[in-house]
Amino acid sequence: MPDVKHFDPDAVLEQVERLFWQRGAATTGIAEVVAATGLSRSSLYATYGGKQDLYVRALRRYVEERSQPMFQALADDGRGLPAVEAFFDRLIRIRCAGEHARWGCMATNANAEGADPAVRQVLDQHHDRLRTTMRAALEAADAQGQLADGLDLDATAESLTLLAYGVNLRSRAGADPATLRMGTSAALDSLRRDRS
């Protein structure tokens, strides 16, 4: 009997995600969301709740639909260090060129923004996922004899994960991709058994 929604909730959420990603949560008003999505405030509030709920949903979508595929590609690439190198190369390319150039990483940006518990939970999950994936890639590298002896793989995975935040953050402020690339290469080179 009832009416049905006149829009696709996930397609709208993607637009919202892009808006918050590019402009930040605090500096994006509901009016902008309305303008970007074409929805009315009623539909927005009825479907997603208030602004904070909307932001958390958008952030979750980002982690699932944007970050996760990147992590998965790394997980699926069994080459070890070359896989990690490819991950960083792709990361830097995406951050500095193309449709989302200079947007940074929405999850990385979120670390600097709020202290909201729901947000933090998503960020911790995001962090753990990347660290775990990095750790697996390092194990693969080690199994193929690519790594120097005596490396702490857990600690190194954490280190590379923190490095990714640096790349994301600086890319948003306009950092030169070649410089970023130089930094990530140095970090990886120092792990190699055969150094340069």
Add this chain to the structure above:
Amino acid sequence: MPDVKHFDPDAVLEQVERLFWQRGAATTGIAEVVAATGLSRSSLYATYGGKQDLYVRALRRYVEERSQPMFQALADDGRGLPAVEAFFDRLIRIRCAGEHARWGCMATNANAEGADPAVRQVLDQHHDRLRTTMRAALEAADAQGQLADGLDLDATAESLTLLAYGVNLRSRAGADPATLRMGTSAALDSLRRDRS
């Protein structure tokens, strides 16, 4: 003949700096600045200009009075890798405990916030300073035979600088200091001639 200011402009700027540092630029209102400083809006605007000018001034003060002393301590410590290690240890301690715990680094936070040119210039300066200081510390380490052969010191300095952003960022979102410490140690260990 004229009246003089009834307050110390730099002391007030320090309070403003702390406010923007802790709470972020976008989420801090002028009303809060007025409340925190005790100044009236008139004095605020007459002395510092609008909100954006005030924020840039506060950021500049942060870089000069907070970051620079940290960098200088690293520059003055000629021990090489132990100096870099001490830098990161101190950084993590400051970020996770004490008066400014979980505030992150104001400059790091600023990377995620705005695209303001004046802000970017300060951030680039901040980045260059740390990278240069890191590079000098690595040179000292190399001169003392602490480093593995064939390291690109410029690239490694960039890498460690990006790592510092990661530490700052994650500390703001509540990261465990021991985990951060693990990450920075791994990065430094991989540079050593004598590993493990």
Add this chain to the structure above:
DNA sequence: GCTATCTTGGACTGGTCGTTCCAAGATAGG
């Protein structure tokens, strides 16, 4: 086509935003 139910547009709320303005207050040279 009627009706119960949900959705939608958009006016409206009280509050807060950054900023401006001016009269009253403070100051120090004359």
Add this chain to the structure above:
DNA sequence: CCTATCTTGGAACGACCAGTCCAAGATAGC
């Protein structure tokens, strides 16, 4: 003490904020 000059408090500004509300519109089972 007078006065020119700057500072200060606080009211006021229009714009925008997130969020609410309700009448009008759309839907689908009957």
